[in-house]
Amino acid sequence: MSVNRRHIQLALGVLWLLDGALQLQPFMFGRGFATQVIAPAAIGQAAFVAAPLHWEAGLIASHHVIADAAFATIQLAIGAGLLARPLVRLALAGSIAWGTGVWFLGEGLGGVTGAHTSLLAGAPGAALLYVLLSVAAWPRAEPAGTPGRLLPAPLRGAGGSACPPRRLIVPAWAVLWGGGAVLQSLPGQATAGGLAQTLAGAAAGGPAWLASWDHAAAGWVTGSGAAAVAGLAVLEALIGLLALRRGWLRVLAGCTGASLGLAMWVLGQGMGQIYTGQATDPNAGLLFAIMGVVVASTAFVGRRSEGFAPAQDALAVEQRSRRAA
Numbered sequence: 001m002s003v004n005r006r007h008i009q010l011a012l013g014v015l016w017l018l019d020g021a022l023q024l025q026p027f028m029f030g031r032g033f034a035t036q037v038i039a040p041a042a043i044g045q046a047a048f049v050a051a052p053l054h055w056e057a058g059l060i061a062s063h064h065v066i067a068d069a070a071f072a073t074i075q076l077a078i079g080a081g082l083l084a085r086p087l088v089r090l091a092l093a094g095s096i097a098w099g100t101g102v103w104f105l106g107e108g109l110g111g112v113t114g115a116h117t118s119l120l121a122g123a124p125g126a127a128l129l130y131v132l133l134s135v136a137a138w139p140r141a142e143p144a145g146t147p148g149r150l151l152p153a154p155l156r157g158a159g160g161s162a163c164p165p166r167r168l169i170v171p172a173w174a175v176l177w178g179g180g181a182v183l184q185s186l187p188g189q190a191t192a193g194g195l196a197q198t199l200a201g202a203a204a205g206g207p208a209w210l211a212s213w214d215h216a217a218a219g220w221v222t223g224s225g226a227a228a229v230a231g232l233a234v235l236e237a238l239i240g241l242l243a244l245r246r247g248w249l250r251v252l253a254g255c256t257g258a259s260l261g262l263a264m265w266v267l268g269q270g271m272g273q274i275y276t277g278q279a280t281d282p283n284a285g286l287l288f289a290i291m292g293v294v295v296a297s298t299a300f301v302g303r304r305s306e307g308f309a310p311a312q313d314a315l316a317v318e319q320r321s322r323r324a325a
Helices: 005-023 032-042 049-061 064-083 084-107 110-116 126-135 169-185 192-201 209-226 226-242 246-268 284-296 301-307 310-324
Strands: none
Touching: 005 064, 005 084, 005 126, 005 284, 032 049, 032 064, 049 064, 049 084, 064 084, 084 110, 084 126, 126 169, 126 209, 126 284, 169 226, 169 246, 169 284, 192 209, 192 226, 209 226, 209 246, 226 246
16 A cells, blocks of 8 residues: 555645535525534633634624635635645645644634543544644655746645655654543543434434434444443554554554544544535544555655655665765
């Protein structure tokens, strides 16, 4: 399984285009976007998170049409830039900056400061995963003489996109899943009833077939009791820890995490509830699935191949040979 930075860029481009399209839904142009999407993210959060969210919700409510049009335009521009190779660096910079802003001012840091959320419920927020994937997809340095003089060198072109993902993705994966295990073990989430309630809550507003799956999963968790909660927490911790080892253990961690992320996306997150007309993104579960594939692809990649293009690597070897001669 080979995944390079260009693959991640393309996946992010599609996701940002989807987010931009979702932002163009009729609901988003009304006050409901501010009062029913942004403001609720402040509930139960620390003051330094809740206060800016309330301020932003009030600002958007006062200028909802202009604000939503601007949000949609920015996200569509980022997505289009990621699909166009000459604009990749600029688009990735926009993805990192915009994703960070959305994570704080739109998702309230994914609800983690309130300690009443879990990976199943969508923590730590899709926007943070956009940022991490954007960093992992950042191309290596441009060689001298690359066209595109109108842009600063760090934002010029897409050279080095054929390299494997940056190594940051692996420790980030470990922290995310380890943190998920901690969240799942906190008093608010460490009960079968709480886990079942999250699953059943995802059925609201969904199609009948999806709602039946959610209720079936909630019933199974209720019947399994504390074992289901403990098992989920242990599995999340192992997915994070095993990824720190190279080889087949990392492949196992990445594939298991991708599968569990996809299951959470379908069951606990209702496929991002994109069928409701009020979703702003596909939610974190789908991003975890993509990230799991990326992590698994790094299992057998050496340090040298992660940072150098084949031509540069061969040149370095040739130069060392000449010095030795």
